[in-house]
Amino acid sequence: MSTEASLLQRRRPLTAAELGVIPWLTVLQPDERERAVADLKITDAKPGDFVCRTGRPVTYWFGLVDGLLKMSADNIDGQTMTFTGVPPGGWFGEGTALKREVYRYNIQALRKSLVAGLHVDTFHWLLDHSIGFNRFVMRQLNERLGQFIAAREIDRMGNPNIRVARSLAALFNPVLYPGLGAVLRITQQEMAYLVGLSRQRVNEALTKLASEGAIAVEYGGLRVLNLQALRTGMF
DNA sequence: TCATTAAATTGTT
């Protein structure tokens, strides 16, 4: 199995196209940006690979360039609870990186993904030097908090249609995942892993949501037509 | 570039 240890080994600098997917680079001053880019590394994650696991010390602040990740935590009773999915453009672990603690959740690749990493030392340097970066991280923390609370509610909800809808709405969160367009590349199988339902039930829910005009189902993904409807469940 | 084949994904049962 590949862990974060091996992730640190086979890594390389980022291409220009990959840098373009990183939302916070645009809020930096030229000198800050230069330092960040110099430190950024990228690596592959195969489906099932853990990018980070609970209890491991934080060495990098991670972000997704391409692919799809799942953020989850293990309950006391051994049950795994999925917080949310992470689409390209999403960055995570800032809370633990701030305090230099250990990870409180697992991040696992749902499909072949490109993961970028910024060393915690550089992360802290940016916090000390860049106002824009501070704003970005602050907003990120705030949104993430709201998302965790929402995840608890989603988990308790019985109606699978609503569950799928709100999970999709969370994936489209414009603050946490700014680079995302209206099209989300996610298979129904991946969606099933994310919300903890069977694939056929997800299929049923997506068909329902599509008939209500909230989304359009496409091959290998879907298009969000009415984000508000997904959030509120009013279709 | 096009046609054929393999693989992935979806929609149903």
Next chain:
DNA sequence: AACAATTTAATGA
């Protein structure tokens, strides 16, 4: 969980 139908990706002429 299994199936057929459909879409995309890969291959090679």
